[in-house]
Amino acid sequence: MAKVYVFDHPLIQHKLTYIRETQTGTKEFRELVDEVATLMAFEITRDMPLEEIDIETPVSKMKSKVLSGKKLGIVPILRAGIGMVDGVLKLIPAAKVGHIGLYRDPKTLKPVEYYVKLPSDVEERDFIVVDPMLATGGSAIEAIHSLKNRGGKNIKFMCLIAAPEGVEALKEAHPDVDIYIAALDEKLNEKGYIVPGLGDAGDRLFGTK
Ligand code: URA
Secondary structure (H helix, E strand, C coil): CCCEEECCCHHHHHHHHHHHCCCCCHHHHHHHHHHHHHHHHHHHHHHCCEEEEEEECCCCEEEEEEECCCCEEEEEEECHHHHHHHHHHHHCCCCEECEEEEEECCCCCCEEEEEEECCCCHHHCEEEEECCEECCCHHHHHHHHHHHHCCCEEEEEEEEEECHHHHHHHHHHCCCCEEEEEEECCEECCCCCEECCCCCHHHHHHCCC
16 A cells, blocks of 8 residues: 655745745745755655665775665656756756646546656656645546556655645555655645645746736
């Protein structure tokens, strides 16, 4: 069964408070999302495999640890997921970035894929799918299906704020995908917004409100 990790690090919680605030303008919002994504990437990479190599310090020879070179991919769900990419890349600069675009069909209300571009070596990479908000879970579930259909395995999902409904739906659809969040909020409202949430993450990131 999927595990759910809520990052309660004080720096993440502090920055998330200002991300939520209505008064926070686009520039500051974008910077804070970027910083929180970096802090979350630090936590999410805790299980990265290491190997020992021989090195020489000015004093003696020793065996020391380096990353064993597991390839990573970051996949933002368009468009708000883009706001988290650079923050993750600061810690994992060699990661390749794929993109998955989904829109909601006005009749069925189901997410429909309109754009997918992934690294060519999908099968060799571990993936972190990013989207600031896990609301109903529809987009995350569909994006992860897309990634799996193209050979993606070992997938983690990372978001800033989740609704319990979204967490449950994602766990049920993808029990092999662990979920990493900065805050688990109360509920969804009738318009599908997370309460208390932060409003529309895409609009706040790109100043389109
Ligand atoms: N997407 C958002 O940007 N905000 C929400 O509250 C829910 C989905």
